[in-house]
Each structure stands twice: as structure tokens, then as C-alpha cells.
Amino acid sequence: MRPGAATLTLLVLAAALVGAGVVGGHSVNYVSADPQVTPDGTVVVEGAxxxxxxxxxxxxxxxxxxxxxxxxxxxxxxxxxxxxxxxxIEDGAWANWTTREVVVVLHGEDGDGEYTSEDPPLGGFGVIVTDRFVVERGDRAVVTGEDDFPQRADGPTVTVRQATLPERGHLVVRNRTADGRVVGTRTLDTGTYENVSVAVNESFYESTGGSFAARVSLHRDDGDRRFDGDEPPIEAGNETVATRFSVEPERSGGIVTTPVPTTAPPGGDGGATGNASATPGDGTTETGGQPGFGPVVIVAAAAVVALALGRARREA
Structure with missing residues (x-):
């Protein structure tokens, strides 16, 4: 079972505590990827x-x-x-690609600067760290939003980090619970967008206190530029192109990390590239170093991490 963003928070926190000597004997490496369509074999691993x-x-x-x-x-x-x-994906493998399920694995390195079969897989909570996802060949379709911490919203909105649509369509936000109801939508033209803000139903937002689990999927448009509920999803194989993350209300304090840009992910394929919010995205980012923790926070967090470790074992 893939941990949600709340679990990811604990994973990152656990890593910092390991470095501080508070929690030992556990590796907290983590990787996540979701179904997507690509024209050239370049895929997006959503988080690691x-x-x-x-x-x-x-x-x-x-x-x-x-x-x-x-x-x-x-x-x-x-x-x-x-x-x-x-x-x-290497040219030889991509040449005859149609739709395949693949596995992303985190590996260590032996110091030679190249990936080889000698670079060992990394573990997390006692198992090799992997995630499976479907890759289809076609016009690019991908959506990302999962991060190391829950999104902190200052109102009834969620933000999608990146969305590429091969045709005009919709971002559809659902409450990721048993009901799976639609709580927000946004229509976008063909192209690649970064930091897309999607309004969420105010009464739903208020009823949850601003804390909920979101699933955002791509859907086709039926011509009226409005999501009515029967528009088909954009799929990779038989799986919907989607992402998932947790949302919490904005509040002061907490752990703050600074994204550092590295290599940019693939963009659209001949379509428009747009920024659907006021802040441009940075492409691939990494959050490096260890946040500072006061003694009281470390003691409290250690207890939370201990619970998370037990939960992770039960979910494995």
C-alpha cells in the first residue's frame, strides 16, 4: 500500500531524527509514480x-x-x-513500446558515476523501495501533486504541481475516501501547466476543517468546456492518469524546507505551456539537508515516528 502525504511527512521527519540519533535501525527511503502517457519515453517519477x-x-x-x-x-x-x-527509457526498449507496466526502484551508487547492476537497491522499513505504474505511448498526459508534506491551503483550493493535457480537458478533484465525490474541477486547454490552482467546494472544505485526502485526475472535454460527471478519464492502459495528496489548512510553524531546482521534467508536445497560477513552477525540485528541530519537537516527533513505523509494517 502506498503511503499518503501524511505518511510521507513522517518518513522525512524520521530521516531527520535518524540523523539526530533519535531513531535508529530504520531506512526511510521512498518513491512514488503514477500512470502516464509519453511520446518519447521520458516519464515522470512524482516523488522520492x-x-x-x-x-x-x-x-x-x-x-x-x-x-x-x-x-x-x-x-x-x-x-x-x-x-x-x-x-x-532507453531507445532499444522504447522502439517497440505500446503500453507496459513498469517499476521504479531506488538504488544506491558505488561511486563510479554511472548506473550499473552493481548499484544496490535501497530499502525502506525493511523492504526494497519500489512503486509500479503504467506507461503508454502517445501524446503526453501526466499530472503531479504529491509532495513530502501535505499541502497547506489558505482557503478552499488545491494546487496541482504540473499538468499536461493532450487535448482540452478537465482537472477533477475528488475526496479520496469511500464516497470519492467530486469537490472541484478546472477546465484547461491543450498544453503543460504548472502550479494549477483548483477551487474546492466551500461547504465541503468547511465540513472537513480544511483537512482531507485529494485525488486529482485528468478527464476529456465533451465540447461544452464544463465537467458534468460523464466525461471519460484520460487513461494510460486501463488506469486513469491521476495523482493523490493530502491537504491541511494553512497554519504557522511546522517544518519548513526549501526546494532547489535540478533538471526540468518534460513539457508539452507542441501545445501551449502555461502557468495557471501566479507562481511559476521550478520543474524538478529537491528538498535537501535536515530541518532544525528543537529538543521538545524531537521528543514528541520520536513518539509519532514510532507509531508510523508500526503502521508501515502492518501495511507492508
């Missing part, structure tokens, strides 16, 4: 946290896990959270 420098590697999926490496991107910093990592 690494305790040591290494690689995000896309592998073929096999019946018992994963097999041959298809492409790799280096993650050079320790204790860093990366978002929107571009990994390009």
Missing part, C-alpha cells in the same frame, strides 16, 4: 526521498517483481526529497 545519493531507476515489471533496467536518473544529494524526476 533518499537517505543517500543514488538513482531513480525504471525497470521492466516481472511476475515476481522487477527485471531489466530501462532507464535511470541520478539523485545526487543525501537526505533529500525530489519531485518530478524525469527518467528516459
Amino acid at each position: 526521498f533518499v537517505e543517500e545519493s543514488g538513482w531513480a531507476v525504471v525497470h521492466e515489471r516481472t511476475a515476481d517483481g522487477y527485471g531489466e533496467a530501462l532507464g535511470a536518473t541520478r539523485l545526487p544529494r543525501r537526505n533529500a526529497f525530489y519531485t518530478d524526476i524525469a527518467v528516459t
